[in-house]
Amino acid sequence: MxxxxxxxxxxxxxxxxxxxxxxxxxxxxxxxxxxxxxxxxxxxxxxxxxxxxxxxxxxxxxxxxxxxxxxxxxxxxxxxxxxxxxxxxxxxxxxxxxxxxxxQVFDLPFLFxxxxxxxxxxxxxxxxxxxxxxxxxxxxxxxxxxxxMKQFSANRPLQMPGDAEGLVFRIQPSAVLDAQMQALGAEGVPMPFSAVYDALEAGEVDAQENTWSNIYTQSFHTVQDGVTESNHGIIDxxxxxxxxxxxxxxxxxxxxxxxxxxxxxxxxxxxxxxxxxxxxxxxxQDGSTIRALSEEERAAWVAALAPVWDQFRGEIGDDLIAAAERAEGGI
Missing domain, CATH: 3.40.190.170 (Bacterial extracellular solute-binding protein, family 7)
Incomplete structure (x- = not known):
């Protein structure tokens, strides 16, 4: 391709x-x-x-x-x-x-x-x-x-899953994403995209998850400690x-x-x-810190969020999840 x-x-x-x-x-x-x-x-x-x-x-x-x-x-x-x-x-x-x-299959963490x-x-x-x-x-x-692909950002460094505990994340209105935050010991708060920057700046929420294009064009990175390159999900x-x-x-x-x-x-x-x-x-270039995950750190995030798959497997369907798992990447 x-x-x-x-x-x-x-x-x-x-x-x-x-x-x-x-x-x-x-x-x-x-x-x-x-x-x-x-x-x-x-x-x-x-x-x-x-x-x-x-x-x-x-x-x-x-x-x-x-x-x-x-x-x-x-x-x-x-x-x-x-x-x-x-x-x-x-x-x-x-x-x-x-x-x-x-x-909801597209919201499962670390599927793609x-x-x-x-x-x-x-x-x-x-x-x-x-x-x-x-x-x-x-x-x-x-x-x-x-x-x-989605990346995490917060008002403090996010390197391991435990770093997210207690934080309030802006999320899209999705039961899967809400469960994802609960699995991390965090709270998910749905809000419109247009309200996210102001909420981050005012401290109404501590963190968010978004793509590089969303983060840059909305200036989310300017009101966060940095961005963790997690590639844990997608926004399509x-x-x-x-x-x-x-x-x-x-x-x-x-x-x-x-x-x-x-x-x-x-x-x-x-x-x-x-x-x-x-x-x-x-x-x-704007001066934001971008944090990569080691293989061990990524494995810890995958393990922490694995229960979300089991929670929604019945709603989404095993066959659909299996079809998504068969897709191979390779950029």
């Missing part, structure tokens, strides 16, 4: 403007997300998707992108989508717990070796089927978008839409949007890893 250079990421990072003035007769597609518009894998992918739709489908469809929770945050966007107030979004996979238990293992699983029959796991709830998943997104809206589109237009989305997904997912590595460099 080919990965592109950081220089190319930077060169293509500023795709054209995402907003569009829809003409009469065009299908208006509002895309809501919570991250930075540029310099972040999701923001960059949304920009390119809008550019492609607004150019290739001019006269038939137009897309407007609303970044940084300017339309809805990830906690509100799915109910809004079911009400017809937004057409597309790309929430983190942890945000779908109210609609399906199967996507790296982002290539994640992608291999997502393109397996078992992984691809997850996109339709919420159709009965009125939602259809279209494509998986990458962000990257599912581009999702309302089943009613999607199935109600003209078949030809629906196929064209799906093809453009597929092409954008392949292109931008190639950049997510490189962009994460670039943002890791930026975190270090």
């Amino acid at each position: 080919r990965w592109y250079s950081i220089g190319l990421v930077l060169a293509l990072g500023a795709a054209g403007g995402a907003a569009a003035q829809c003409d009469p007769g065009e299908e208006r597609i509002r895309f809501s997300h919570v991250t930075a518009e540029t310099g972040h894998p999701k923001g960059e992918a949304a920009l390119l998707l809008a550019q492609r739709i607004n150019e290739d489908l001019d006269g038939r469809a137009c897309m407007e992108v609303y970044p940084r929770s300017s339309l809805f945050n990830d906690d509100d966007v799915l109910p809004a989508m079911l009400r017809g107030e937004v057409e597309m979004a790309a929430p983190s996979l942890s945000k779908f717990g109210a609609y399906t238990s199967q996507l 070796e790296d982002i290539l293992a994640v992608e291999e699983f997502q393109y397996s029959p078992e992984g691809a089927a997850l996109k339709l796991s919420m159709e009965g709830e009125g939602l259809i998943g279209l494509e998986f978008w990458h962000n990257g 997104y599912l581009v999702v839409t309302s089943a009613d809206w999607w199935n109600g589109l003209d078949a030809g237009l629906r196929d064209d949007i799906a093809q453009i989305l597929l092409e954008v997904t392949h292109e931008r997912n190639r950049f997510a890893f490189e962009l994460g590595e670039l943002n890791k460099i930026r975190v270090r």
Whole structure:
């Protein structure tokens, strides 16, 4: 699998403007997300998707992108989508717990070796089927978008699992992530992505877990003691839409949007890893301490969090977990 250079990421990072003035007769597609518009894998992918739709489908469809929770945050966007107030979004996979238990597989700690293992699983029959796991709830998943592997940070060094004991971590609303923090002797507090920096700065929470791109673009590292490169989980997104809206589109237009989305997904997912590595460099250049884990230290974290797998094995399903375990990485 080919990965592109950081220089190319930077060169293509500023795709054209995402907003569009829809003409009469065009299908208006509002895309809501919570991250930075540029310099972040999701923001960059949304920009390119809008550019492609607004150019290739001019006269038939137009897309407007609303970044940084300017339309809805990830906690509100799915109910809004079911009400017809937004057409597309790309929430983190942890945000779908109210609609399906199967996507919880992505929250299991230390399941995937790296982002290539994640992608291999997502393109397996078992992984691809997850996109339709919420159709009965009125939602259809279209494509998986990458962000990257998660790292821990706190207001004190985190080198061994015991270092997390007693800390309050911001987490996404996920029963698996809550159980993960309990296994560490910590407390997990769900809160919107847009509120995390202020909560860390004010000391309302002590710690968080996120990707290099999220950490850098939201400046989390500037209000933490350092970052532990744990690679203990992933943050990926599912581009999702309302089943009613999607199935109600003209078949030809629906196929064209799906093809453009597929092409954008392949292109931008190639950049997510490189962009994460670039943002890791930026975190270090800002003066933050990045702590690596030795093999023994990593094994201690794996052992501490192993009970989480057993706790959710019944909900997620042994077959699905086994399919994810079979995926091989190798960046």
